[in-house]
Amino acid sequence: MNSLLLIVSYIITLVLIAVNSNKFMHIFQQSFYHIEEVYAAIKTTKSYKFQIYEVVLLIFAVMSFYSIYALIPFSLFALFSACKTINNRPVAKKKFVYTSRVRITYCILLLIFLASIYAVAKFAKYKYISIVFVACSLYKLVAILLILLANILAQPILWCINHIYIKEAKKIIAGNKNLKIIGITGSYGKTSTKNIVSALLEEKYITVMTPKSYNTTLGVVKTIREQIKPYTEVFVCEMGAARLKEIAEICNIVRPDISVITSIGPQHLTTFKSIDNIIKGKFEIITNAKKDVTAVLNLDNEYIKKGIDLYAKDVDIIDFSIDNKECRYSVENITMSDKGSIFDIVSGKTRIKVETRLLGKNNIYNIVCAVAIAKELGMKVEEIKKGIKKIKPVEHRLELKDMGGILSLDDSFNSNPEGSKAAIETLCMFKDKYKVLVTPGMIELGDRTDELNKKLGEYATACDYVILVGKATTDKIKEGMDEKGYKEYIVVDDLYEAFSKLQEIQISHKNILALFENDLPDSYIK
Numbered sequence: 001m002n003s004l005l006l007i008v009s010y011i012i013t014l015v016l017i018a019v020n021s022n023k024f025m026h027i028f029q030q031s032f033y034h035i036e037e038v039y040a041a042i043k044t045t046k047s048y049k050f051q052i053y054e055v056v057l058l059i060f061a062v063m064s065f066y067s068i069y070a071l072i073p074f075s076l077f078a079l080f081s082a083c084k085t086i087n088n089r090p091v092a093k094k095k096f097v098y099t100s101r102v103r104i105t106y107c108i109l110l111l112i113f114l115a116s117i118y119a120v121a122k123f124a125k126y127k128y129i130s131i132v133f134v135a136c137s138l139y140k141l142v143a144i145l146l147i148l149l150a151n152i153l154a155q156p157i158l159w160c161i162n163h164i165y166i167k168e169a170k171k172i173i174a175g176n177k178n179l180k181i182i183g184i185t186g187s188y189g190k191t192s193t194k195n196i197v198s199a200l201l202e203e204k205y206i207t208v209m210t211p212k213s214y215n216t217t218l219g220v221v222k223t224i225r226e227q228i229k230p231y232t233e234v235f236v237c238e239m240g241a242a243r244l245k246e247i248a249e250i251c252n253i254v255r256p257d258i259s260v261i262t263s264i265g266p267q268h269l270t271t272f273k274s275i276d277n278i279i280k281g282k283f284e285i286i287t288n289a290k291k292d293v294t295a296v297l298n299l300d301n302e303y304i305k306k307g308i309d310l311y312a313k314d315v316d317i318i319d320f321s322i323d324n325k326e327c328r329y330s331v332e333n334i335t336m337s338d339k340g341s342i343f344d345i346v347s348g349k350t351r352i353k354v355e356t357r358l359l360g361k362n363n364i365y366n367i368v369c370a371v372a373i374a375k376e377l378g379m380k381v382e383e384i385k386k387g388i389k390k391i392k393p394v395e396h397r398l399e400l401k402d403m404g405g406i407l408s409l410d411d412s413f414n415s416n417p418e419g420s421k422a423a424i425e426t427l428c429m430f431k432d433k434y435k436v437l438v439t440p441g442m443i444e445l446g447d448r449t450d451e452l453n454k455k456l457g458e459y460a461t462a463c464d465y466v467i468l469v470g471k472a473t474t475d476k477i478k479e480g481m482d483e484k485g486y487k488e489y490i491v492v493d494d495l496y497e498a499f500s501k502l503q504e505i506q507i508s509h510k511n512i513l514a515l516f517e518n519d520l521p522d523s524y525i526k
Contacts, residue, residue: 002068003124009071009078010120013136014113016082020143021109023085026096028147032216033101034242035148036271053077053084054137061137064130074133081139104157108150162218169224169253179232180205181254182373185239185247185285186262187278188416189362190215192394193262194238196370200387204379205233215240217249224254234377242271244281251288258373259285260296262365264303267416269446279303283311294318296372298365299327318376320368322361329372331364336429338400338407345371352381354388359409360398360426362419367391398423406502407433409515416442417452423517424459433513435462436505438498440469440518441477454480461486463515465505467498 024038031037057077063070096102123129136142173179182197184190191213198209210223215238228235237254241247264275264282272278286295295312297304299319308317320329325346334343340357345368354367367388374384393399396413403410411423420442427435437460441453453473457480460466466481466489468474474491481489492498506512 003121005068005071006124006129007117007121009075009133010117010136012075012078013133013139014117016078016085016139017136017143017146018109018113019082019085020139021147022096024144024147025102025105028151029096029099029102032242033151034271037242038144051084053081054139057081057139058134058137061130061133064133065127071133074137078139100161101154101158104154105147105150108153109146112146112150162221165218165221165225166253169221172224172228173254176228176230176232179228180234180258180377181256182234182236182258182260183239183251183254183256183285183289184236184260184262185241185282186260187265187267187282188419189262189366190238190240190260191413192363192397193260193366193369194236195394196366196391197260197373198236199391200370200374200379200384201234201236201377203383203387203390205377206231207234207236208232209236210238213240214238217246217253220250220253239285241281241284242268244272244277245284247281247284248288251285256285256289256293258294258296258376259289260369260373261285261298261304261307262369263298263301263418264307265301265416265418266445266448266452269448273446275303279307279310283307286312286315292316294376296320296369296376298369299324300365318372320365320372322364322368329368331368334364336360336426338430347372347375350381352384356388356391357393357400358391358398359393359400360411361422363398398426403514403516404499404503406499406506407513409513412516412518417445417455420456420517421459423515424462427513427515428462430513433511434464434505434509436465436467436502436512436514437463438467438469438495438502438514438516439474439477441473442518443473450476453477457481458484460489464488464509466490467492467501469493469495469498 027038057074060070060074060077064074120129120132184194184197186193194209198207201207208223208227210220214220214223220237220239235254237250237256239247239250261282264279266275266278268278269275272281286293294316296318297308297320299305299321300323318329319327321327322331324330329345329347332344332346334341336359340355341359341364342355343364345352345354352371356367358367371384374387396410399410401408401410409423409427424437427437439456442456443449445452453476457477460477461481461484468477468489468491470493471491478489478491490501492501502512502514
């Protein structure tokens, strides 16, 4: 009878752990399986803190040393905790995808669970088995450790599968001798630039680009295997990185003919550790490209200029700038409205008038960069102008749209210090609007996170009103505004509450324009 009670109690405990394992697996997926980023999310939100019912769970686990029947209330509280975990989870902004990696990890997790049930049944007669229940009462820690363990055990299987896919991708690239490869990286702006470059080049060439944010090694490999054909003329490949050698790994599969660095800034400092490492990591797209690579670089970025001296002294460089007229490409006569942007791109005696629905200084950089690449590949001015007209606003990147009757600038994809400042500057160009900033702050900035969020608070005082989303990540923004004596703000728990506040504001300000700056992963919003 006692053995049956132990086994049933343990199975109920595994249900609790499994529910939390699923939650942490989702966090892992959103963090691209990087342990540092998972740790940062848990640390920021303090999700490791004990609740009262979890303390009670621990007490009954300890009591089971003295009476096996203490496992009855223990099991009831375990079921309660499982229900609490399920019911308290907010609706995910980014859906959990059951990829091959997730399925393999869960199969290993199931084997661990079955093995542990067998072990508990085998040693049920021993009193010290209660140690297992004491350990399991710390179910959040157990869940994340099990997910870590299952991911580690899955590595050999994943390595074999990935090795086959990478070999196939290399064969496809090697077999297409006429394929031009454009590699694009940067701390920010790379996805927008990729989309704009592809839109321009499609006017003349059969072009394939990595879809959405498929900028990891496996994302690039998947694109090559599924989309590159013998007749493909240009492959526009976005390359993302959160640590050194990740871009080099992608370049080992696709060596670019043209390498682009859109920008460099203190993004992913948690994993890169220093700005010097970020510079080195981004310049891997040049140092690991073809020997005769052409580099298209933004000379308004101080870190790119530093990187040129270190890693690209002997490289053919096409430089561009908004203000520096000595660069190969520069910009003049910028105007913006709720219809889009108008400006001139100047290169020597050539002047291209651009009219686009895209907004913001960053999008101007992206378009200039794309024009430079198009010219390098032999496109005529008329072809470029025709391509520019077809450029659509990139989703969640200063996208002007209607959100439930509220006019908004959706810049929620991925915020960074320079981009957030530029977005606020763009918002403030709309003089006839009541300007509201909605933001949860910035992450992955390492030791500078607090400093840069405080600066964001200082910039935010240019707005008419600010809505801060989530207490865990916005304290420093609030501090920056407070020091400026700015009081027109509110802190809310989530985006749903933020929308409710916007609707309240809209009653008294019909001409509202809301900037949604950044959208943190679910794991950062409490």
